[in-house]
Amino acid sequence: MFLATRAANPLLRWSYFVEQWDRIAEAIFQHVQLTLLAVGFGFVISAGLAFAGMRYRWTVTPITLFAAFLYTIPSVAFFGVLVAYFGLGLVTALIPLTAFTILILVTNILDGFSAVPAAVREAADGMGLTPTQRLFTVEVPIAVPYIINGLRIATVTTVGLVTVAAIVGYGGLGGLILDGLRRAFWTPLTIGASLSILLALLFDLLFFALGAWLTPWARRRQKS
Amino acid sequence: METTPAIRLRGVTKRFPGTTEDAVSGLDLDVDEGSIVVLIGPSGCGKTTTLRMINRLIEPTSGRIEIQGEDVAERPVTELRRDIGYVIQQVGLFPHRTIEANIATVPRTLGWDKTRIRARVEDLVEVVGIDHEMLSRYPDELSGGQQQRVGVARALAADPPVLLMDEPFGAVDPIVRGRLQDELLELQARVHKTIVLVTHDLDEAIKIADKIVLLNVGGVVEQYASPDELLREPASDFVESFVGDDRSMRRLTLATVGDLPYEQGPVVPIDTPPPDARAVLADQRSEWLGVTDGEAFLGWVQGSEVEDGVRLDDLHRFLPAAQVEPSSTLRNAMEVIMNSRTSVAVINDDGRFCGVVTLERIRAGLEGDLSAAAEPVG
Numbered sequence: 001m002f003l004a005t006r007a008a009n010p011l012l013r014w015s016y017f018v019e020q021w022d023r024i025a026e027a028i029f030q031h032v033q034l035t036l037l038a039v040g041f042g043f044v045i046s047a048g049l050a051f052a053g054m055r056y057r058w059t060v061t062p063i064t065l066f067a068a069f070l071y072t073i074p075s076v077a078f079f080g081v082l083v084a085y086f087g088l089g090l091v092t093a094l095i096p097l098t099a100f101t102i103l104i105l106v107t108n109i110l111d112g113f114s115a116v117p118a119a120v121r122e123a124a125d126g127m128g129l130t131p132t133q134r135l136f137t138v139e140v141p142i143a144v145p146y147i148i149n150g151l152r153i154a155t156v157t158t159v160g161l162v163t164v165a166a167i168v169g170y171g172g173l174g175g176l177i178l179d180g181l182r183r184a185f186w187t188p189l190t191i192g193a194s195l196s197i198l199l200a201l202l203f204d205l206l207f208f209a210l211g212a213w214l215t216p217w218a219r220r221r222q223k224s
Numbered sequence: 225m226e227t228t229p230a231i232r233l234r235g236v237t238k239r240f241p242g243t244t245e246d247a248v249s250g251l252d253l254d255v256d257e258g259s260i261v262v263l264i265g266p267s268g269c270g271k272t273t274t275l276r277m278i279n280r281l282i283e284p285t286s287g288r289i290e291i292q293g294e295d296v297a298e299r300p301v302t303e304l305r306r307d308i309g310y311v312i313q314q315v316g317l318f319p320h321r322t323i324e325a326n327i328a329t330v331p332r333t334l335g336w337d338k339t340r341i342r343a344r345v346e347d348l349v350e351v352v353g354i355d356h357e358m359l360s361r362y363p364d365e366l367s368g369g370q371q372q373r374v375g376v377a378r379a380l381a382a383d384p385p386v387l388l389m390d391e392p393f394g395a396v397d398p399i400v401r402g403r404l405q406d407e408l409l410e411l412q413a414r415v416h417k418t419i420v421l422v423t424h425d426l427d428e429a430i431k432i433a434d435k436i437v438l439l440n441v442g443g444v445v446e447q448y449a450s451p452d453e454l455l456r457e458p459a460s461d462f463v464e465s466f467v468g469d470d471r472s473m474r475r476l477t478l479a480t481v482g483d484l485p486y487e488q489g490p491v492v493p494i495d496t497p498p499p500d501a502r503a504v505l506a507d508q509r510s511e512w513l514g515v516t517d518g519e520a521f522l523g524w525v526q527g528s529e530v531e532d533g534v535r536l537d538d539l540h541r542f543l544p545a546a547q548v549e550p551s552s553t554l555r556n557a558m559e560v561i562m563n564s565r566t567s568v569a570v571i572n573d574d575g576r577f578c579g580v581v582t583l584e585r586i587r588a589g590l591e592g593d594l595s596a597a598a599e600p601v602g
Contacts (some may be wrong), residue, residue, distance in 0.1 A: 123316030125281060126388075127330050127378070128305030141320040217320045217362040 031172025042101030108150025112143025248443030
């Protein structure tokens, strides 16, 4: 009986890829779309908050506390509550995903700017760079490794979280997982989970490469 | 015509918000063009504050600062700073930029074209003595001494007339520090900048300053004088205790053999007849007779062997172990004399005999002004 079930419902039935390719492709697209939008919006918001934090030091604590508060909301509850306002779909999925990236991004951006040595700032001022020149030619580049690192963690985390958004009907590969769970049909579940992991690893690798490409100086430092 | 000092401070006062005492109080100071002025004093004397007011990293509470007759407060601050080289202890090189790009910072900000910047960087590499291949490296790949050389090159990049240096050699080990100080002096001999340098190291101040400003707490000038004058005639008890009780020894390090008037000593040409030679020995009360051939010093013979009928050339000569050069410090000359049997050191300038120096001559020299002839000979 058990053996028969396994034979009829294997962990992965390869033919599913051919039969359901359109569905899989759409799920991948949706997953990537959600991830990039969430991290993209999250980054814009976080950059703004971080600049505010640098300009007015006292705002750092409330900003960080607020970001941490957002991060602590259970994801299922967050998605669920928003359905009442935005219905099922992209917007409802996107808001919590974006909110969850902010803590990671804000803290990393702020860390990046506090990693700029005081002597470097003083030298920049002493040589007559304007505050704007100092920011974009000195401080931002030095903060880049931290920012990239933040983006990397936020993206990988978001790829995982997107699957949960399936409960509001817009969860990319999560849709496949949910479908598999509902029907006790392992193949879509395996495919959804595996591709989600693969996607996370791919983004991880991309950001690693981007970081290395943008910061040749940091790489050489490790070597010497 | 009276020349305008390169930098002039008049009644410059700084009180930081939330403090009750002035960090710098009514400071007047003239810095001559092309000279090195060193600000020194105990912590809290406002030396760094004073330096940073010159390029307006700190704005004075009151008073006026002029560079080449122009009030710094009237110039846009970024433009002013691009005209002033600034070197700090922690160097502050941009870690994400290559050495070449670091040096090119100000020229690039000023909008120089690439060829001009390239040529300028090439020049500076020569001037500060860094390896050409380092240009493509990043700051973290360089040693502390090398970084500081790059820091100086970067400060000089746009050829500013004024250079401000805040404890520039404070973060490197003593050996490298000594070398960097020598290099700064060599550099200055070529570029003739007006340099204001802050240090807490009296030896450094004595070594590199044309004039020293000794500040007391609250930015009060205790003495503004040449290093030799500061050591010879401390203006107050404070100065005296600051420079310490080894002032004479410090002056010995500061002054060179060339600063003393030369003395012929018991030295005669090799073909001098013995009676004349004995007269010289008696006159100099010396047991040793030096002999020369033309400009060359040949060595010492024992006075007791100079008898009638001998030729000085036939006597056994002791080679002159005790030799100094006009550029040797008096301290170095003393060391040499202490270790010589003849109690005198021969001054040899590139193989040319100039005279001798004795302990008595050095001691007498300390009574006078040693900085008058302080230019190195040769």
